Amino acid sequence: MGKVNIHTEVPGPKSRAMLARREKAVPRGVFNVTPIYAAKCSGSLIEDVDGNTYIDFAGGIGCTNVGHSQPEVIAAATAQLGKFTHTCFHVMQSEPYVALAERLNSLVPGKYEKKTFFANSGAEAVENSIKLARVHTNRPAIICFADAFHGRTLLAMSLTSKVAPYKEGFGPFAPEIYRMPYPYCYRCPYGLEHPACGLACAKALDDFFKRYVEACKVAAIIVEPILGEGGFVVPPLSFFPTLQETCRKNGILLIADEVQCGIGRTGEMFVSSSLGLEADITITAKSLAGGLPLSAITGRAEIMDSAKAGGIGGTFGGNPVACAAALAVLDLLEKNLPRAKAVGHRLQARFAEFKDRFAIVGDARGMGPMAALELVTNRATKEPAKQAVSTLSKFCYEHGLITISAGTYGNIIRTLMPLTIPDDELDEGLDIMAAGLAHC
Ligand SMILES: Cc1ncc(COP(=O)(O)O)c(C=O)c1O
Incomplete structure (x- = not known):
């Protein structure tokens, strides 16, 4: 059994209630990647206020390299x-x-x-x-x-x-x-x-x-x-x-x-x-x-x-x-650098495979666990596929994976998961991403 557990629609009712409060209290210029409210985080997993569990490939924009709540x-x-x-x-x-x-x-x-x-x-x-x-x-x-x-x-x-x-x-x-x-x-x-x-x-x-x-x-x-x-x-x-x-x-x-x-x-x-x-x-x-x-x-x-x-x-x-x-x-981190390298190898291999498998992936790149996919509507013209990244990101969080985009054209998905992520969670997250790419 995987670690993801989504048992409400996403966002769930408690997240939706928070969103309504937020709309009145917080300016719209403060951006949000997902409409979800966190309740508890541990390692590479985030539980939301509705009790759903997600795998975290965003790490609060790269702030949890050693994992949540170590x-x-x-x-x-x-x-x-x-x-x-x-x-x-x-x-x-x-x-x-x-x-x-x-x-x-x-x-x-x-x-x-x-x-x-x-x-x-x-x-x-x-x-x-x-x-x-x-x-x-x-x-x-x-x-x-x-x-x-x-x-x-x-x-x-x-x-x-x-x-x-x-x-x-x-x-x-x-x-x-x-x-x-x-x-x-x-x-x-x-x-x-x-x-x-x-x-x-x-x-x-x-x-x-x-x-x-x-x-x-x-x-x-x-x-x-x-x-x-x-x-x-x-x-x-x-x-x-x-x-x-x-x-x-x-x-x-x-x-x-x-x-x-x-x-x-x-x-x-x-x-x-x-x-x-x-x-x-x-x-x-x-x-x-x-x-x-x-x-x-x-x-x-x-x-x-x-x-x-x-x-x-x-x-x-x-x-x-x-x-x-x-x-x-x-x-x-000093103890976990070998693990980070292993995560990097596994991740880069899957991203290379995504590039072979999905025409929308124009480039798969990065260094170790700092990896990215650049999505394009046409590999020859390299037209940025910004909408596809939005679709992918929504698909991912609805299926239990938190991702984050990048790039001047907003057409890149980058990985900022904890470097301590176990293989089963990494693979589960990547499988969701693969299903999302097939859906784009
Ligand atoms: C390379 C780089 N420099 C500076 C910053 C700014 O950091 P902060 O948001 O903590 O001000 C960021 C944030 O994403 C960054 O990626």
């Missing part, structure tokens, strides 16, 4: 809750903050001395990394990428690429932001094919300095080593070394936004090193504290020390409960 994480957070919840690190310091900074300094890729400080969300980590890059280099400009997502605050939104719904009507945006095409080989912005392209996308940077912004004005390039919201696009292996060489030559810092692709998501703790990227600043959030709000900014000690005392920080940044939970998350 006993070790709950124990660590509860122990800290019993001591104190908040003093503000700027007023009275706490040990979990320092311990987590030490831990990240040793884990984050980069053979140099590092320092770390904490904020609450991915967007805040992005903002802080830019502040530090600017104060350290005394340069104003930032280069970011097409299809990037960096968050919803003003600077982070300005760095984000997709217009609707993230930017539409919310301007004016922050100045001194320049955008390059991302190495999205399935939809090459230069209309070329790898490797015959000669890595035109990475080499475009020299030309960029002639056309758009002087190299000596650029503080940093911020990049997702693998695009998250943009659709789990993995750059060719030589992209980052080439980009990095040009950056180093021009005194430009590299910021790796590992908010979505880090903390074990690809089967490695951080993905930068697997892609030949040694960033100067690396930012993490999402799964870092197992679902509690926490983000980290880790970088070269001399960059991190560029801001004057009081220039960086915040009231809640590095909350002791979140830091204690994060230490337990990192312990668990």
